[in-house]
Amino acid sequence: MQKKLTFLLVLVMGLFLMAACSSKDEKAGGKAGDGEVSGEITVWVHPYTGDADAEKKMWDEIVASYKEKFDVDVKIETIPWANRDQKVLTALAANNGPDVFYAIPDQMPQYADEGMLLELDPYLKDNDMDDFVDTALLSTKWKDKTYGLPILQEAYTLFYNKEVIKAIGEDPEKLPATWDEFSDWAKKAKDKGFYALSYQGGGSMNGTLYPFLWQAGGEVITQDDEVKINNEAGVEAFEFINNMYKKGWIPEDSVTAMEHDALWNGGKMLAVQGSGISLTNLQKSGLDFVIAPPLKNKEQATYGTTGMFVVPSNSDNPDAAAEFIKVVTNAENQRKFNTLTQYIPARESAKDIFDDQKYLSQLSEYTQYAQPGVIHPIGRSIMPGIQAEVQTMMAGEKTPEEAADAAAEAIKAELAKQ
Known part of the structure; x- marks a missing residue:
């Protein structure tokens, strides 16, 4: 899938440049910040809930708030999540794509690095940027330039079974805060016949290695292409995972498992990683x-994606598109969007929508620790190579240091393809 996407990106880039050059004289609207905003724009969104009617009403309200300020016709088009990369790239190359579309952290740097996104910084001087959660803005920047504005966040953290906590003689009001404290609880859980944690070794690195790497104070790769996964902090994260597996704190199938729902639902597990979107299933478990x-080791950190809106650089109406992004991500519209979708707003002032919701209110406090993943054009393509090395280590075929070094070589090999 990644090879197919990479080929498509290269092919589309050539077509994109030709299309962009041919359309320069056809742009509507004025220059950034000159106030000449008119014409029309097309906005591509996704189905964020199962209620299409409710989403249409929400978008109608958001568009109405935009039209109060700008005389611009806005066409909202909902496209499916499946094959969204190919659809966006193909449309942009043909110069008939949207003026605004939704992107996630592993898409944005790929597009930005190829010059396919409009830099937004010239439009943001009058925008309240201080209200955005700092970690939400991490995913919108590439090479110190802003290419998107965030509308939602997630924050993954540990959910603990209170009955298991009591069974190991601990207090649900005094949960582990550090690796050492969690390890102490994990030993007690193992002694009482419980697993300490769900570890989905067959899933994304965002939910397995990376949070421990960030907590150790580490980094995978910098935006300047410096590979850091095998430094001291990186090796420490590999060692922590290997230790959990060797000691039986995580299930035997953790090397390749995609979920441990049955173990959690059966009361056999102390803790499981979850987020706001996990709440429904967790509550159904009873x-x-x-x-x-x-958790914290050297740093307190976790994973949490960020959803943002971006403008392609070949938009026919960049000024109107940039202004739409500012409006759709203001506090009022973040409240509308996230009240319906039940994601966490990327603006601090909009988090008041969860004041009367115990769990989401608590999770919203943790977005300050949520890293959006590896912000790099190869962020997605390096995952399989890293995952393979972690799995090899857990299978006992490599030491943590050897696995970290091999993961670093796999990343360098991906860099060499660029």
């Missing part, structure tokens, strides 16, 4: 649980 802040 188990009494408590949510802990993200």
Whole structure:
């Protein structure tokens, strides 16, 4: 899939440049910040809930708030999540794509690095940027330039089974805050016949290695292409995962597992990683649980994606598109969007929508620790190579240091393809 996407990106880039050059004289609207905003724009969104009617009403309200300020016709088009990369790239190359579209952290740097996104900084002087959660803005920047504005965040952390906590003789009001404290609980859980944690080794690195790497104070790769996964902090994260597996704190199938729902639902597990979108299933399990802040070693950190809106650089109406992004991500519209979708707003002032919701209010406090993943054009393509090395280590075929070094070589090999 990644090879197919990379080929498509290269092909589309050539077509994109030709299309962009041919359309320069056809742009509507004025220059950034000159106030000449008119014409029309097309906005591509996705189905964020299962209620299409409710989403249409929400978008109608958001568009109406935009039209109060600008005489611009806005066409909202909902496209499916499936094959969204190919659809966006193909449309942009043909110069009939949207003026605004939704992107996630592993897409943005790929597009930005190829010059396919409009830099937004010239439009943001009058925008309240201080209200955005700092970690939400991490995913919108590439090479110190802003290419998107965030509308939602997530924050993954540990959900603990209260019955298991009591069974190991601990207090649900005093949850582990550090690796050492969690390890102490994990030993007690193992001694009492419980697993300490769900580890989905067959899933994304965002939910397995990376949070421990960030907590150790590490980094995978910098935006200047410096590979850091095998430094001291990186090796420490590999060692922590290997230790959990060797000691039986995580299930035997953790090397390749995609989920441990049955073990959690059966009351056999102390903790499981979850987020706001996990709440429904966790509550359906009937188990009494408590949510802990993200763990800390050298740093307190976790994973949490960020959803943003971006403008392609060959938009026919960049000024109107940039102004739409500012409006759709203001506090009022973030409240509308996230009240319906139940994601966490990327603006601090909009988090008041969860004041009367115990769990989401708590999770919204943790977005300050949420890293959006590896912000790099190869962020997605390096995952399989890293995952393979972690799995090899857990299978006992490599030491943590050897696995970290091999992961670093795999990343360098991907860099060499660029």
